[in-house]
C-alpha cells in the first residue's frame with residue numbers, strides 16, 4: 001500500500017540472570033544475562049507482526065554480547081527453555097488485530113445491509129431510497145444516482161429519479177436534494193428490478209430504519 005512506512009524493530013521482552021555462568025571474556029561469574037528479544041514489523045509505527053524471539057546473552061560486567069547463533073554449547077539448553085517461555089507479546093501484533101477487527105466489522109455491515117435491502121425489495125414502501133449503479137463497464141467510470149420509490153403495484157415500481165449522477169457512492173448524499181427530483185419518473189417491472197436487469201441496486205435505505 002502506498003504511503004505506508006515499514007520498519008523492522010526489536011525489543012527486549014525478558015531477561016534471565018545466569019548465576020553460575022562465567023563470562024568467557026572477563027571471567028566474571030554470575031553477571032551474564034540471557035536476553036529474549038522480540039523482533040517485529042511495524043507499519044506507520046504501529047506494531048503489526050512479530051516473526052521471532054531471539055535469545056542473546058550479555059555480560060553486565062564487561063558488556064560482552066553473544067548473538068543466539070554464537071551462543072556457547074553450555075548455554076544452548078538454557079537458552080532454548082528460556083525461548084520456549086518467552087513468546088512475542090500480543091502488542092507486537094496490534095496492527096494485525098486492529099485490521100482483523102475492521103475487516104470483520106465491514107463484513108458484518110455488508111451482510112446486514114444486503115439482507116435488509118433484499119427485504120425492502122420484496123416488501124417495498126413508498127419513500128424507499130434506492131442507491132443505483134447506472135453503468136458498469138470497465139471503460140467508463142461507474143455512475144451512481146438515487147431513485148425514490150413513489151408508487152408500486154404487484155408487478156411494477158414507479159421511481160422518481162434524481163437527475164444528477166456521481167462517480168462514487170460516497171458522493172450520493174451531496175445530490176440528495178429536493179430540487180434534483182421530479183423531472184424523471186420511470187416505471188420498472190418489479191421482476192426486472194429484482195433481477196437487476198436495467199439497474200444495479202447498491203443499497204436500499206428506508207427512513208426510520
Ligand SMILES: [Zn+2]
Nearest residue numbers: 023026059062
Ligand atoms: Zn564479561
